[in-house]
Amino acid sequence: MSDIEWKPIKSYSDIRFELYEGIAKITINRPQVRNAFTPVTVAEMSEAFRICRERSDIAVVVLTGEGDKAFCSGGDMHFKGRGGYVGPDGVPRLNVLDVQKQIRCLPKPVIAMVNGYAIGGGNVLATVCDLTIASENAIFGQTGPKVGSFDAGLGASYLASIVGQKKAREIWFLCRQYSAAEALEMGLVNKVVPFKELEATTVEWARRMQQYSPLALRFLKFGLNAELDGQLGLQQFAGDMTMLYYMTDEAQEGGKAFLEKRAPDFSKSPRLP
Numbered sequence: 001m002s003d004i005e006w007k008p009i010k011s012y013s014d015i016r017f018e019l020y021e022g023i024a025k026i027t028i029n030r031p032q033v034r035n036a037f038t039p040v041t042v043a044e045m046s047e048a049f050r051i052c053r054e055r056s057d058i059a060v061v062v063l064t065g066e067g068d069k070a071f072c073s074g075g076d077m078h079f080k081g082r083g084g085y086v087g088p089d090g091v092p093r094l095n096v097l098d099v100q101k102q103i104r105c106l107p108k109p110v111i112a113m114v115n116g117y118a119i120g121g122g123n124v125l126a127t128v129c130d131l132t133i134a135s136e137n138a139i140f141g142q143t144g145p146k147v148g149s150f151d152a153g154l155g156a157s158y159l160a161s162i163v164g165q166k167k168a169r170e171i172w173f174l175c176r177q178y179s180a181a182e183a184l185e186m187g188l189v190n191k192v193v194p195f196k197e198l199e200a201t202t203v204e205w206a207r208r209m210q211q212y213s214p215l216a217l218r219f220l221k222f223g224l225n226a227e228l229d230g231q232l233g234l235q236q237f238a239g240d241m242t243m244l245y246y247m248t249d250e251a252q253e254g255g256k257a258f259l260e261k262r263a264p265d266f267s268k269s270p271r272l273p
């Protein structure tokens with residue numbers, strides 16, 4: 001897709017996890033089923049996102065699918081059991097919900113690089129990413145009511161906050177497919193480019209954000225989330241404020257005074273208007 005030389009971070013069975021100059025790329029690598037996910041695929045994605053969170057040399061994360069046919073076609077129907085998708089341990093799970101939350105809470109921008117079909121749970125994954133860049137051949141849609149599933153969580157409510165209530169109901173109730181141009185029109189994607197330019201454009205967007213203040217990007221992401229996420233959004237936002245507070249002399253003085261068994265001296269703390 002481009003001549004960027006991605007270097008493996010860790011090897012997995014169902015995904016590729018690679019790095020290029022501070023940009024991590026997670027590729028669902030099951031093209032034979034249009035990059036549908038199983039509990040194993042999702043567990044691997046979850047670990048990769050956890051690593052992206054922990055490693056300070058990773059600034060931006062890109063999520064994509066292998067090949068030129070699909071980003072992700074949702075849950076793999078071959079693994080659909082009663083109560084969820086069944087992995088090697090025989091336990092039914094809907095563990096993609098955890099990955100949706102990880103993407104939303106990751107204190108770094110996540111770009112969906114949509115290289116083909118983004119259908120069902122795959123469409124939800126693209127929706128929850130911060131930014132979406134699609135190739136001209138990308139197709140978006142939901143199939144839930146047709147195939148016996150649904151995502152009434154972020155897959156519906158967050159979708160509605162992006163495309164509006166009427167459009168979200170149309171997407172879910174009618175199970176139609178939408179072209180990249182239609183997705184751009186409804187605000188579901190940020191940019192549409194020819195397939196051969198997809199990766200280079202995505203990396204260009206990532207590199208631009210890499211140059212900017214990580215804390216500013218982080219606070220903007222969590223501020224935008226907080227409006228929709230209620231107390232959990234507030235928890236995330238407030239947690240970041242605590243992190244920032246711990247970087248001040250004022251917060252350091254409190255802890256230091258306790259350990260030195262003296263009264264804290266906050267007299268030098270600014271009381272700005």
Ligand code: S0N
Nearest residue numbers: 033034036073074075076077094096120121143149150151
């Ligand atoms: C993606 C589509 C439109 C592509 O069509 P195309 O290009 O004509 O290819 P096909 O010939 O249809 O497919 C090629 C091969 O790939 C297999 N395949 C495709 N998608 C899947 C899939 N999802 N599961 C298993 N196999 C798949 C085809 O069978 C074919 O194989 P061969 O060559 O052997 O015949 C088209 O393929 C399509 O419509 N796919 C199905 C899309 C779909 O309905 N996905 C499931 C939607 N549901 C979910 O994602 C579940 C979400 C969910 O359960 C959930 C809800 C709430 C909270 C959590 C969860 C959770 O998932 O955990």
